[in-house]
Amino acid sequence: xxxxxxxxxxxxxxxxxxxxxxxxxxxxxxxxxxxxxxxxxxxxxxxxxxxxxxxxxxxxxxxxxxxxxxxxxxxxxxxxxxxxxxxxxxxxxxxxxxxxxxxxxxxxxxxxxxxxxxxxxxxxxxxxxxxxxxxxxxxxxxxxxxxxxxxxxxxxxxxxxxxxxxxxxxxxxxxxxxxxxxxxxxxxxxxxxxxxxxxxxxxxxxxxxxxxxxxxxxxxxxxxxxxxxxxxxxxxxxxxxxxxxxxxxxxxxxxxxxxxxxxxxxxxxxxxxxxxxxxxxxxxxxxxxxxxxxxxxxxxxxxxxxxxxxxxxxxxxxxxxxxxxxxxxxxxxxxxxxxxxxxxxxxxxxxxxxxxxx
Ligand code: HEC
Ligand code: HEC
Ligand code: HEC
Ligand code: HEC
Numbered sequence: 001x002x003x004x005x006x007x008x009x010x011x012x013x014x015x016x017x018x019x020x021x022x023x024x025x026x027x028x029x030x031x032x033x034x035x036x037x038x039x040x041x042x043x044x045x046x047x048x049x050x051x052x053x054x055x056x057x058x059x060x061x062x063x064x065x066x067x068x069x070x071x072x073x074x075x076x077x078x079x080x081x082x083x084x085x086x087x088x089x090x091x092x093x094x095x096x097x098x099x100x101x102x103x104x105x106x107x108x109x110x111x112x113x114x115x116x117x118x119x120x121x122x123x124x125x126x127x128x129x130x131x132x133x134x135x136x137x138x139x140x141x142x143x144x145x146x147x148x149x150x151x152x153x154x155x156x157x158x159x160x161x162x163x164x165x166x167x168x169x170x171x172x173x174x175x176x177x178x179x180x181x182x183x184x185x186x187x188x189x190x191x192x193x194x195x196x197x198x199x200x201x202x203x204x205x206x207x208x209x210x211x212x213x214x215x216x217x218x219x220x221x222x223x224x225x226x227x228x229x230x231x232x233x234x235x236x237x238x239x240x241x242x243x244x245x246x247x248x249x250x251x252x253x254x255x256x257x258x259x260x261x262x263x264x265x266x267x268x269x270x271x272x273x274x275x276x277x278x279x280x281x282x283x284x285x286x287x288x289x290x291x292x293x294x295x296x297x298x299x300x301x302x303x304x305x306x307x308x309x310x311x312x313x314x315x316x317x318x319x320x321x322x323x324x325x326x327x328x329x330x331x332x333x334x335x336x337x338x339x340x341x342x343x344x345x346x347x348x349x350x351x352x353x354x355x356x357x358x
């Protein structure tokens with residue numbers, strides 16, 4: 001019997017009501033993951049490109065608290081003896097005055113260990129003691145923060161970063177990653193899944209490869225996947241490779257809280273024509289994240305105790321979300337590094353510092 005409208009109506013009333021309630025349950029389940037209207041849209045990109053950003057004002061409001069910046073301590077005097085002359089074991093902050101040094105220690109405590117205090121990194125009986133791994137990791141973290149602020153201005157501009165950008169008052173930043181065990185790539189007895197079909201928030205619960213970080217933010221695998229020649233001989237690209245790229249792009253979009261059209265015109269994902277400057281900032285961001293993971297995080301593998309390492313024995317690493325945490329600019333662009341030139345932040349240009357023209 002074919003189910004047409006007329007013979008559905010003729011079904012037994014009990015069966016019809018069961019069918020109806022199944023329908024209601026299905027609809028509710030389908031819509032459960034949807035966000036309720038109203039949404040807001042803002043024009044972005046060059047005129048006529050239709051690159052509209054869609055925001056959920058309720059999510060933006062929920063995230064507002066996360067982006068409040070702690071009040072900076074008043075600047076310290078740079079005069080008097082240097083930290084290197086007064087303390088025993090200073091290797092990176094030795095050039096600061098004792099006042100500046102103490103101000104940085106106090107700020108670092110509120111950014112990284114507000115509950116634990118100085119003892120999070122120090123043996124209270126001897127501050128020069130090096131036995132806590134957190135102190136050794138922090139020394140590298142200070143160098144990393146200075147490196148970001150000084151050498152990655154193509155990405156962080158004069159906004160810069162402090163420990164708070166990533167840590168937000170927590171010992172460990174909320175968005176970090178380690179290598180998966182078993183490794184998601186490579187064949188096992190059920191074949192090579194290429195890291196797919198593992199429900200993970202990293203890839204928006206889609207069936208894309210779950211780990212876009214090892215190949216792109218640690219390794220240097222090619223991200224561009226659009227073939228530039230028609231014939232296979234010169235075209236090395238594959239659908240499998242494209243899936244990995246989409247997985248990285250999903251991470252980028254969710255980390256920044258933006259749609260794909262924040263950086264791309266959908267006419268062509270490969271073309272840079274008509275793309276807003278944010279795409280170039282993102283390009284530098286990918287290279288920066290790679291540099292930080294390889295040259296700072298991975299070098300700490302000896303310093304971290306075993307229980308702080310990942311399933312593959314590696315150190316936790318950073319990605320776009322570690323700093324951005326859902327905002328297009330971390331902390332909505334608050335330039336808190338300006339108050340911490342000790343950590344490589346660019347000094348505020350004060351009107352009083354600008355030479356007067358005669
Ligand atoms: C998040 C880790 C961390 C916290 C918290 C921290 N420190 Fe430090 N501290 C360090 C590091 C790293 C050094 C070494 C800096 C260097 O090598 O230039 C250091 C060095 C010092 C030294 C120099 C000791 C010496 O003789 O070599 C003093 C003094 C000091 N800290 C005081 C404090 C005080 C006071 C607090 C709490 C208000 C504090 N620190 C909180 C990481 C920390
Ligand atoms: C770009 C992001 C970023 C910045 C900036 C940053 N950190 Fe970290 N930090 C990380 C990541 C990622 C880890 C590794 C997480 C883990 O410990 O598993 C980490 C780990 C640490 C740890 C070890 C935590 C533990 O309990 O195992 C300490 C201590 C620390 N950072 C201190 C600092 C200090 C002090 C600063 C500023 C001078 C700073 N960090 C700046 C990303 C950052
Ligand atoms: C914040 C900026 C940004 C966002 C948002 C973004 N992308 Fe990208 N995308 C880039 C950059 C930068 C590259 C080039 C990367 C490189 O070459 O290292 C790229 C490359 C690509 C490529 C490869 C193009 C080629 O030349 O083969 C595809 C496909 C792509 N993106 C799709 C997407 C999709 C789909 C989304 C949304 C889920 C998205 N992107 C979101 C910045 C972005
Ligand atoms: C070390 C912290 C840090 C990491 C990691 C980081 N960013 Fe950023 N990003 C920043 C800061 C700070 C700014 C603000 C720069 C400014 O104000 O000019 C920014 C700005 C941007 C912007 C420009 C936004 C705008 O509207 O102008 C884009 C796009 C961006 N980041 C993409 C990325 C991507 C993609 C990644 C990961 C591959 C990433 N970022 C990783 C700190 C970071």
